[in-house]
Amino acid sequence: MEYHPWLPNLKYINEMLKEIGVNSIDDLFKDVPEEIKLHRLLNVGYGKPLSEYEIYLRLQELKSKNTSFKIPPFLGGGVCPHYVPEVVKFVISRSEFYTSYTPYQPEINQGLLQALFEYQSLIADLFEMEVVNSSLYDWGSALAEAVLMSYRINGKKKIIVPRSINPNHKKVLETWTSGREIKIQEVNYDKNGEINIEELEKIVDDEVSAIYIQQPNYYGVFETNIEEITDIARKKNIITIMGVNPLSLGLIKPPGEYDVDIAIGDGQELGLPLNYGGPYVGIMATKWNYKLIRQMPGRIVGLTQDTDGNPGYTLILQTREQFARREKATSNITTNEALMAIANAVYLSLLGKNGIENLAKEIYKRSHYAKNLMEKYDLGKIKFYGDFFEEFLFSFNKNYNEIHERLLSKGIHGGLPIDNNNALFCITEVHTKSMIDNLINEIKEEVY
Amino acid sequence: MEYHPWLPNLKYINEMLKEIGVNSIDDLFKDVPEEIKLHRLLNVGYGKPLSEYEIYLRLQELKSKNTSFKIPPFLGGGVCPHYVPEVVKFVISRSEFYTSYTPYQPEINQGLLQALFEYQSLIADLFEMEVVNSSLYDWGSALAEAVLMSYRINGKKKIIVPRSINPNHKKVLETWTSGREIKIQEVNYDKNGEINIEELEKIVDDEVSAIYIQQPNYYGVFETNIEEITDIARKKNIITIMGVNPLSLGLIKPPGEYDVDIAIGDGQELGLPLNYGGPYVGIMATKWNYKLIRQMPGRIVGLTQDTDGNPGYTLILQTREQFARREKATSNITTNEALMAIANAVYLSLLGKNGIENLAKEIYKRSHYAKNLMEKYDLGKIKFYGDFFEEFLFSFNKNYNEIHERLLSKGIHGGLPIDNNNALFCITEVHTKSMIDNLINEIKEEVY
């Protein structure tokens, strides 16, 4: 190659080789057995280096192969379309943040550390729990880590999860814990869509390591009997893990108020784009209990002082981590979702204590408006009686797949098909009233 | 208003009024006569504050009302579609640059000053002229400023411009100089499309303040007799003003080599988007001559030292400017196009000495490829015999308006219609070979 913008030393090869004292670059690879040397170019990309403009054209081509909808999709399932304020994008585009590394050298990275400390603090106050790490990959893996953490604490191998758990989270949990042979047992829901407490009481035994509660659950329904569940757990010394939609906490009780041991969730709804599944950010919080904190996976930033007595931030409890403890570490996690955590911090700072409540209210209202309208037009009825937030499962009077196809043909992506007649709809602040009306009119056309 | 993200003190009004010692905000406007007070809301925007998302929706709506072409337009006329590297966008999105002001306080704005000094320096080396200001509005107003500058120097009121001048520049020149009653005289072109030297010699007289040369001219054609023109000017002490396409200087002689007095141009082709006409950046350079520099409009950054002897940058020759000299200033210009000048500096730094030549060559080749193909398919012929760069005027065998309409209907914006059969085409690095082929195929379909 003559030159490349990303390879600055192509014209310095001879000069550098001379300094090294060898004749050719091959001499630097003399320890690589000839039989495994490749001796050809890797067949990747499009045959030659592309200029930025050519890359741009290729990306535009790919983009045009994605369907462009005229309305944001009515899809949830744990991650929902939201508006991401420009300030959030702006901050995480700052070079000093996004091209930096885990702040192993705290003196030169106080800004990054403080931003992560602020993330931890804002989530702590939103959750009303004292300790938050920064950060895990996503909700599913955060759940898996919480379960592995429970196992490390009490050595037990049975986990109870609600039948209304997000199925994708459950799949991740199954995979991650398969090596440890953790047994996952489901507890059914009642007609409200909530965990059936009586059944739960029955299946709880001494083998149970932890009970998982998802609030609101996969169908958007609020669990209203969490105190009862934590009571049951407390009696058997079972660890409680609560998964929450963090945005819903503008309206509903935070996990800290239920005194659960571990709370998890995903920061996607706090200022992250959909990103076709990632990057998101797995949230994990615990209460003020050393037994829990010592087993917590991931980085934690703490406040301390420097030699002059000035406040400063640094990574703490590093002896839990893989690079120090190797096979005895609390997790293998290294690269995490720090930048996304900062996005969460910026988003929460923008909202503030009133904003998060107002936004949650607006979403509550809009999703109920949609559901009411669907029922008003006799399109079917909501599946569960319990009150809901953002998402709801609707049973149509007609096969939903046909409705879905019609919507697609109209440039609208409807709710997530669950089975023949049921679909999970997600309504947020990006769905204006007129968009909701538009959706429902199109469904009406198909149903009638 | 209860709150607004951009108005932080709405809940502090009473507190602040109390400190001031008045009872209401109205008291702060008691000096405004009642009869001119508005006493109603200004009827702007859409009836209420819009959230970011609602603004986004409105912008998308507007965007959808612009035609989206599948190929960048084949339009030039002094500004051309080019690819803007991400690095350029990235640098000028840095808050410290784009939210700053004219660096009146050099100590706290060394970075901005150095960036502007580098812009001046890079243009100086590209033009081979010593002094560059940073910056003027655009090419048209730079021409007007150059003419007013000539007038201030020699007090004469006649300007000679080529008939092949960019007509938009000429219109701006006419308007700006209308108050000074400057007379603008055209000199015709020959069959090459170049300035007719004989005619020029004839019309030059003692009343002429300056001669303007545009290289390449409006029709993309190179002026090859610039030495002859400067000779004519020198004999009569006429000031020479040369307008250049800065990108073409990767291939052709810079104004400095012709020893012209003032060079101007537009930085749009050095890393700026089309922006529907602005912001661009008017370039102005002069040779090392105090008579010229003293009359130069606009900000100039210079290198100096601080009290510790360290190098530092500051605005220089400020006594020319409006805030110091008022009606005797060299121009009224204050707000200029500094950020665009920085974009130019970044772009030129990315290209370097080889890049600008390579890019100019590629554009030369592609534009000639297009012209050759048009002639090969007998669509018509090029209007002028002179060699050209980037743009060329093509005479079709058919009414161009019909061709143009067909192209539009195919999602292609063809060249700029000049008259019934002639159109000015611009081909740059954003027009791939296959896009050019596509264009010409569509024209063929219409012509045959």
Place this chain on the structure above:
Amino acid sequence: WKEPLIYEINGKNRQGYYIPEENINISIDIPEKIRRKNKPELPELSELEVVRHFIRLSQMSFGVDVGMMPLGSCTMKYNPKVEELATEITENIHPLQDQNTAQGILEMIFEMQEWLAEITGMTECSIQVPAGAAGELTGVLMMEKYHREKHRNRDTMLVADTAHGTNPASASMAGFKVIYIKSNEEGLVDIDILKEIVNDKIAGFMLTNPNTLGLFEENVLEISKIIHSVDSLLYYDGANLNGILGIARPGDMGFDIVHVNLHKTFAVPHGGGGPGAGAICAKGELAKYLPYPIVKKENNKYVFTVPEKSIGKIATFYGNIGNVVRAYTYILGLGPQGISEIGKMSTLATNYLISKLKSEKGLSLLAPNRPRKHEVVFSAKPLAEKGVTALDIAKALLDRGFYAPTIYFPTTVEEALMIEPTETEPKETLDKFIEALKEILKESENNPKDIQDTPKYTTVKRLDQVKANHPSSITPSYRVKRLREQGKINILK
């Protein structure tokens, strides 16, 4: 922290940008006579080097996003980030595209014309002017043509002695002589002087209201009457519109032509000196003289039109549209309610500052009991006697994390400190600024040397302006430095 010049980072055969190449077999046949012989002396860098260099330079700069910039008459308000979305609709649209293919932009321009007419109380607006000064030039050219067409010989422009320097400079560019109207002891236009001076040679009076002292010209209706009584025109310099936005409109005050600085009043970022964006608006007959094109709605389509008596074109195309659309989003975001609060809230901030600072003995204030609008001008003359100047105070503020106020302007106030807080600075920041200023004033009394030696914490200390401007050392480009070192250029003359 020091960053070398980009020329000093120069490498071998580096290029930060990869040029796309098509396989086209065409030779470069440019006549030898005009071909460039030596490649331009541009440095050669990889992408990384360019990025690092400019990021470091940015870190040595100061903008509103970094801290308060109380620059009087510059209205350095916060630039909402949503504006960054705006450019998407203009970025890749060529100005010479068929109008029908840019209807979205034309609709936006149309709405802005309407809204700015409503805001200024004028009949019609053009958004072609790229900046305030260009707006002024446009305005005076309109006045010139207006009088010329009426065969009036009006060769003189009146300007207040507190006016922005652009007013006389613009008048002069259009060929007018300039007469300054002295202010009275209250800082307002002296009506008696005005009456005396006004005659049938006067083309118009360029006025800013609130004026640069932050004072509302309460006699503006009388001024209007005097000016119009001789068929002269009243021009409104919009630089200070922020102080009365939503309270009163220039049109209702009797002005005939108004320019608006979208980069001041409507939050377009200042970009280190530009690009800005402007508008020029006019009333009644004057509207016919506006520069073309102006967007009108005809048969449900937006079209460019030429006003009947248009003075012509001011910019090569239509103005800084890429910035106009930023101002558009700003107006959308505030809405009628928010836009109508701006004058109030900016005025509140100014008077809050005054109330906290007016009893400082290092500062004096003309007409201390008059409320200011968007800005206030203190005089540091009492301190100057002790050796600490307005310049010293400015530099001392830099060391405390603030940008400096505008200084030594208006020239009618000695040792002027012209402070404009804007409505976007939180009260807490105002308080910190007040504290910093008080601290500096105190220090100036007790330890003037310490203030004279500022700034200490900036990238460089005070700069040698003599060396910067002297013909033997003036260095306006790296080329000059290089040629001088090579002995190839002489003292500038």
Place this chain on the structure above:
Amino acid sequence: WKEPLIYEINGKNRQGYYIPEENINISIDIPEKIRRKNKPELPELSELEVVRHFIRLSQMSFGVDVGMMPLGSCTMKYNPKVEELATEITENIHPLQDQNTAQGILEMIFEMQEWLAEITGMTECSIQVPAGAAGELTGVLMMEKYHREKHRNRDTMLVADTAHGTNPASASMAGFKVIYIKSNEEGLVDIDILKEIVNDKIAGFMLTNPNTLGLFEENVLEISKIIHSVDSLLYYDGANLNGILGIARPGDMGFDIVHVNLHKTFAVPHGGGGPGAGAICAKGELAKYLPYPIVKKENNKYVFTVPEKSIGKIATFYGNIGNVVRAYTYILGLGPQGISEIGKMSTLATNYLISKLKSEKGLSLLAPNRPRKHEVVFSAKPLAEKGVTALDIAKALLDRGFYAPTIYFPTTVEEALMIEPTETEPKETLDKFIEALKEILKESENNPKDIQDTPKYTTVKRLDQVKANHPSSITPSYRVKRLREQGKINILK
């Protein structure tokens, strides 16, 4: 330069983001039992305050765009800015959308799977793993299931003693016991020890090649033979792929499973610790165990498929697709020619550093005549005897505008300084880094106290780690600080 905590900027009824409101008449009927009673203790700020706060914090941070980060095993290469274009195709696409509506993304995923298989010499790849460690967990779970299905009792994982800590941690998460293989005096896997240990309890061997000392395991084919002789598997930790990219492929070396860190080798920015992006690739039968979904092309359409014996899902959806597409643009930009240069140019840079530093007496180097690949580990033990540690050297580098190397790793080297320059640092920067290091070494001899007292020019000085971690003072959130000051929480226990 100090910036308060965001809680300390708190104002009254401020909100930095305006909530859109529709006129919908619905009351909030959430059961009282679960309604939040007290609003969360979040601060209230205007948009300007949020922007300024985080910009100031960013200015107190250091990334590759600011300066060289020679962090060994982290491959902190330059992240080309064109990658920022990439996210446009993924940003607003919901992961549960009908596959047919996301064909552009699926096509990109498909191409990446193919290219990464080509690069690693494997049969098939999944890009579901969000980071390298997740890739390792996936890999060991695949090994676990593979053996389990074959009814083999394999409860032990071999790991080199120089391995990244993630290797044993991942093995342990999947339930394996870990045995470390000691390196020989040349820093390579000791074949004799390996032969001795290998038996039919061994599930596999996790190896990185080049290893963390930057040395190529030249006996890798023999290692492969030994491991496979007992039906055990060879796992390739891709963290160090940058050193041989284009020279040799893990598949050709005998590895069965490979993970790739797209944020290292393929220039996805590290984001202050993440998000990264990864891939997990496998050969032959092992490919059937890859996590689902994997994109295949069927009837000219891209579809998600489930490998026959898939271990399941590792991430909630498909991995960090928003970052995979950045790596995609990186590969497009370099093409076959550029990608094939990476191993060469990164190795060249490392050996250039070595040649300039190896005669420094403050440093020692194992097997000094072996060429390194992407990184080199010096020992500062000779200096430690004079009181200057690897940590001190690291801190002294911070004061000279460089990030520090990785220190105290691998643990087999005392006072380790693990330096990885990458191919994107210009030679001039390498020279400056060498100079800085030499200067520090010299200063350490002459004036050790000066080095021990570094850093001096950073935001803070060295931090009190005891206070940071002590149960009585540990402060992992502002909430803890607040509650402690209110006497509402006790010592952590």
